[in-house]
Amino acid sequence: MGPTRKHAILATACAAIAFIGTAWAAATGPTSIRQTPAARGTLLISSSDWPAYLHDTGHSSFNPSATSIKTGNIANVQPVWRWRVPTPPNGTSSTLWASPVVSNGVVYIGVEDGYFYAVSEATQQVLWSDFLGYSTKLTCPAIGITSTADVATDPVTGKPTVYVNGPDGNAYALDAATGAVVWKSVVGTPSTTVNDYYAWSTPLVSNGAVYVGISSNCDNPLVLGGVVAFNQATGAQIGKWLDQPATKKGGSVWDSPSVTASGRIIVGTGNGYGGSGQPLFDDTIAALDPNNLGVLDFWQIPPQQQTVDGDWGGSGTMFTASINGVTTPMVGMCNKNGVYYAFNQDNLKAGPIWQTQISVPYPGGSEECIAAAIWDGTRLIEGGGAPTTIGGTTYMGSVQALNPATGVPIWQTGLPGTVVGSPTEDGSGVVAAATLQSSTGTNGVYLLNAATGKILDFIPTPMSNLFGQPIFSGKDLLVGTGAAEGLTAYEITTQGPAITQVVPNVIGDSTTDTLTLTGSGFSGTPNVIVSGDGVFQSGPATVVSSTQLKIKLNVKANATQTPRNITVVEPGSPATTFTCSACLTIGPKPSPPTITSITPSSFVQGATHVPATVVGTNFDAGAVATSHAGVSLLTTFVNSTELGLSVSIKSTLPPGAYNLFVTDSDGLIAKCLGCITVTAHAAPRFNAARLKMRLAPLVYRMRP
Numbered sequence: 001m002g003p004t005r006k007h008a009i010l011a012t013a014c015a016a017i018a019f020i021g022t023a024w025a026a027a028t029g030p031t032s033i034r035q036t037p038a039a040r041g042t043l044l045i046s047s048s049d050w051p052a053y054l055h056d057t058g059h060s061s062f063n064p065s066a067t068s069i070k071t072g073n074i075a076n077v078q079p080v081w082r083w084r085v086p087t088p089p090n091g092t093s094s095t096l097w098a099s100p101v102v103s104n105g106v107v108y109i110g111v112e113d114g115y116f117y118a119v120s121e122a123t124q125q126v127l128w129s130d131f132l133g134y135s136t137k138l139t140c141p142a143i144g145i146t147s148t149a150d151v152a153t154d155p156v157t158g159k160p161t162v163y164v165n166g167p168d169g170n171a172y173a174l175d176a177a178t179g180a181v182v183w184k185s186v187v188g189t190p191s192t193t194v195n196d197y198y199a200w201s202t203p204l205v206s207n208g209a210v211y212v213g214i215s216s217n218c219d220n221p222l223v224l225g226g227v228v229a230f231n232q233a234t235g236a237q238i239g240k241w242l243d244q245p246a247t248k249k250g251g252s253v254w255d256s257p258s259v260t261a262s263g264r265i266i267v268g269t270g271n272g273y274g275g276s277g278q279p280l281f282d283d284t285i286a287a288l289d290p291n292n293l294g295v296l297d298f299w300q301i302p303p304q305q306q307t308v309d310g311d312w313g314g315s316g317t318m319f320t321a322s323i324n325g326v327t328t329p330m331v332g333m334c335n336k337n338g339v340y341y342a343f344n345q346d347n348l349k350a351g352p353i354w355q356t357q358i359s360v361p362y363p364g365g366s367e368e369c370i371a372a373a374i375w376d377g378t379r380l381i382e383g384g385g386a387p388t389t390i391g392g393t394t395y396m397g398s399v400q401a402l403n404p405a406t407g408v409p410i411w412q413t414g415l416p417g418t419v420v421g422s423p424t425e426d427g428s429g430v431v432a433a434a435t436l437q438s439s440t441g442t443n444g445v446y447l448l449n450a451a452t453g454k455i456l457d458f459i460p461t462p463m464s465n466l467f468g469q470p471i472f473s474g475k476d477l478l479v480g481t482g483a484a485e486g487l488t489a490y491e492i493t494t495q496g497p498a499i500t501q502v503v504p505n506v507i508g509d510s511t512t513d514t515l516t517l518t519g520s521g522f523s524g525t526p527n528v529i530v531s532g533d534g535v536f537q538s539g540p541a542t543v544v545s546s547t548q549l550k551i552k553l554n555v556k557a558n559a560t561q562t563p564r565n566i567t568v569v570e571p572g573s574p575a576t577t578f579t580c581s582a583c584l585t586i587g588p589k590p591s592p593p594t595i596t597s598i599t600p601s602s603f604v605q606g607a608t609h610v611p612a613t614v615v616g617t618n619f620d621a622g623a624v625a626t627s628h629a630g631v632s633l634l635t636t637f638v639n640s641t642e643l644g645l646s647v648s649i650k651s652t653l654p655p656g657a658y659n660l661f662v663t664d665s666d667g668l669i670a671k672c673l674g675c676i677t678v679t680a681h682a683a684p685r686f687n688a689a690r691l692k693m694r695l696a697p698l699v700y701r702m703r704p
Contacts, residue, residue, distance in 0.1 A: 048065035049102050050472065052101060053099060061317070062375060067427040068474070069492055073492050076494070077477070078490065081529070085117075093112040094486075097112055101149050106118050106119065107478065112146070118179060134168075137195075140217040145164070147165035148469075161176055165187060183234060185236070198216065204257040204265070210231075211257045224249055225244065226244075250272035250282055256315045258317070266316040267288065269282060270283070287348055306337065307361040334373070338358055340357075380403075381423060398413060415433070417440070424469055424470055430448070442460050491575060493569070493575045496568075497521050499568065503667050504668070507553065521578065522546050528567070537551060538552045539552050566583055590620075592668040592669070593617060606681050612645040616643075619662065643662065
């Protein structure tokens with residue numbers, strides 16, 4: 001079972017509190033073992049990049065500098081490039097459950113097969129890759145990387161460094177330019193006999209340290225949940241909080257810690273073991289001292305609001321609100337009971353200032369409220385990952401904008417799919433929300449107006465359940481999907497002339513075919529993107545002329561057999577796109593045409609526009625008959641078994657037998673070898689008797 005059911009399979013866990021060091025400490029926090037770092041690195045937020053999980057340390061999921069995609073130009077959003085994840089060498093899955101991050105023209109992303117990649121945005125070429133481990137199936141389903149990376153400067157060397165949590169039980173610092181391991185440190189060493197520890201949590205880089213949540217894989221068995229901190233420069237462990245005593249287990253910290261304006265580390269914990277009654281620090285939001293990970297403040301879900309398998313499964317979002325006329329730093333987080341809670345960042349124990357029901361309590365499976373909310377400075381925008389009733393109508397999922405001071409919905413948009421992963425927003429007020437499940441059978445990314453909640457567009461991703469966050473970086477909207485589509489970048493483009501013909505227009509799965517596209521304005525070395533799953537460009541496109549383009553496509557074995565759109569992308573700023581809709585079909589190839597006969601089959605040299613009939617099978621309306629140079633055939637489609645021809649033969653074509661070909665619009669060809677016979681033009685015949693009779697009178701009159 002994959003991470004689409006991340007929290008559904010992470011069952012109940014135990015509770016209490018334990019701390020690294022000597023013995024059981026009081027509920028106020030652990031014994032300090034952390035030394036304040038000498039230097040502090042910073043997230044590499046350059047220009048309009050998206051360098052970290054949920055964009056920044058406050059987890060706003062908002063990129064104010066990415067303004068290209070606007071509410072008024074959504075119609076011009078087109079795919080501009082697609083990166084196909086390399087075939088896993090270990091024979092596992094190449095699904096992208098993690099979110100991409102972007103820094104200085106490089107996309108960093110982990111894959112379910114356990115490999116972590118750096119990919120050039122400009123060329124989509126892999127710059128480097130590292131294998132960070134793979135959790136094989138023992139007591140939980142097999143799984144690779146689901147943790148998203150953060151990119152930050154090393155506080156000592158100043159070098160860009162990638163921080164990511166690996167399935168092998170280690171947190172990694174990787175050189176952003178080469179992928180070389182700067183350091184790796186243990187978060188929780190997985191057992192070789194059971195699936196206990198697993199790297200669900202994404203690192204938080206802040207305050208010269210790297211903070212990582214400790215969690216179980218699927219709660220079979222449970223582990224001691226908590227948070228571990230490492231020196232950002234060296235990887236030395238500098239703090240650890242275990243939220244349960246050693247005699248009990250549970251309280252996993254599934255997602256990424258976040259940091260408040262005052263520097264506190266905010267985490268949410270998971271459930272305890274079955275029948276535990278959720279003891280202290282299970283199902284709890286806690287503020288930890290960044291210097292020693294001691295508990296500074298906490299609040300636990302009251303018993304009457306607790307639910308089966310209750311977790312704070314998503315990260316906290318930092319925001320501000322005017323409370324009683326005072327600007328107050330706030331933190332919000334949704335619990336699997338379906339309630340979004342908002343607290344004063346510095347006074348959790350006072351309880352939520354407000355709470356709003358986003359969805360029904362956890363009904364089981366992968367329907368759950370675990371998305372982190374967007375904070376754009378005006379609104380909190382939260383995804384609903386479970387059924388929601390809006391205006392008397394029940395929807396499978398939703399996106400809702402909340403007043404930051406009261407939690408009252410500003411707008412609510414019901415969707416036919418669950419938004420389990422976190423939504424995102426760009427600086428022009430466009431929200432992207434991906435669905436994990438859909439009642440329509442097709443998941444994808446909804447684009448909404450952040451001010452009104454109006455659905456502006458839908459980007460379908462057939463055969464892919466989306467959990468990773470779509471991100472706005474620079475001009476791009478990046479969407480990671482299942483193995484069938486990989487990572488796709490969408491941009492605002494200039495629409496060029498339409499593609500008028502695709503040959504062949506039907507290709508089968510498990511094949512590689514070369515397509516010829518007809519249109520106008522082709523030039524350079526364009527990208528070609530086929531919508532939907534399982535179809536990828538294989539090698540560069542070849543521009544034959546301004547009106548013709550050839551492209552080789554590779555079709556995977558499980559590609560959905562449906563009509564597809566084709567987009568040809570000419571690089572530029574903005575890019576120019578040439579498109580056609582439903583112009584290519586993936587499916588069983590139609591039976592090729594056959595030729596039974598042509599009548600008449602014999603034509604004399606110099607013949608012009610002689611009517612003929614071709615009989616055969618599987619002809620289509622675009623069928624064209626051809627032969628040798630010097631044989632001109634004008635084709636008229638009659639029906640699937642008959643074509644009409646107008647045959648003309650050059651007078652200089654040597655007599656002999658010539659082949660007849662019929663090519664359907666899908667590129668399939670019928671051959672009839674030697675079916676056309678060309679005969680010599682008859683020469684004028686000499687009649688000696690008639691000549692003699694005509695000459696005789698002349699001869700007679702010439703006698704003396």
